[in-house]
Amino acid sequence: MPCPFSGLVRDSNLRAVQQVRLQCTEGSVEWIYPSRALRVVLEPVHRARHTTVCIKPFRGFQGASLFIEHAGELDLLMADDERSEQVHCYRPDGRHKSALFIQANPQGDISRRTVGFHYEFLRKRSSVARLRRPPQTACQPCNNTELLLAICNSDFVIRGSILNVSHDAVRQMSVVEVQGGRVYRQRSGVFEREEGPHTTSWRGYIHTLLACHVRPGDGLFLFTGSEHFGEAWLGCAPRFRDFLVLYHRAMRDGQNPCDFPLD
Structure with missing residues (x-):
């Protein structure tokens, strides 16, 4: 849910710090024409169910510094000159609301300035771990137990083929373009339906770390994973075919953690 705010202050009597409150568990804040400071209070309706907040600055974040507010004290999250899209996660103090503070830096021309960030409240520690895990862990193949759990717990599960793999050296990530015949699950709309004259397929993009050295491959795959900040x-x-062998063996031995449709 995007939340745009203008940083222009036309009345000198207005407070130097603008304040907004957001009650969504995930969304984004876009601050147009940043001037002075903006305090964003993250106060979802069911905050008690969520243990961690993760913040991802917009690409090209420039012209301001981002802080986390803890009990009235400000801890620097990202300085103006970092140019980073790194995800930062923290656990809010249960006695205080979670708040972020954006301090705009003096600019000669703010006519085209925009700063902002995405945020998510997470409940599962495993979700936080996926966002922050090092390449040597993220790139390891799943074992049989992890795979059987993935079809039960992943944000998305799709059967499909790889159309293309592109690499972004600046962001240190690879993007896999996937065309699927079946979407078993997705948390949001990262995979979109394509209607054809005789068939329906799904298409979307899945991100992974550049260090994993993903390459195109023939055949059908079962893609699973997590969705964060609008990305899979x-x-x-x-x-x-390898998944089917594993699933049938686990079903025969009574070791399936959940049922999975095989059609």
Whole structure:
């Protein structure tokens, strides 16, 4: 849910710090024409159910510094000159509301300035771990137990093929373009339906770390993973025929953690 705010202050009697309150568990803040300071209070209706907040600055974040507010004290999260899209996660103090403070830096021309960030409240520690895990962990193939759990717990599960893989050296990530015949689950709309004259397919993009050296491959895969900040991130991705062998064996031995449709 985007939340745009203008930083222009036309009345000198207005407070130097503008304040907004957001009650969504995830969304984004876009501050147009940043001037002075903006305090953003994150106060979702069911805050008690969520243990961690993760923040991802917009690409090209420039002209301001971002702080986390803890009990009236400000801790620097990202300085103006960092130019980073790194995800920062923290646990809010249960006695105080979670608040972010954006301090605009003096600019000669703010006519085209925009700063902002995405945010998510997370409940599962595993979700936080996926966002922050190092490359050597993120790139390891899933074992059988992890794969069987992935089809139960992942934000998305899709059966499909790889159309293309592109690499972004600046963001240190790879993007896998996927075309699927079946979407078993997705938390949001990262995979979109494509209607054809004789068939329906799904298409979307899955992100992974550049260090994982993902390459195109033939055949059908079962893609699973997590969704964060409007992007799908790769988890387990076995070939579909290999998954079927594993699933039937686990079903025979009574070791399936959940039922999965095989049609």
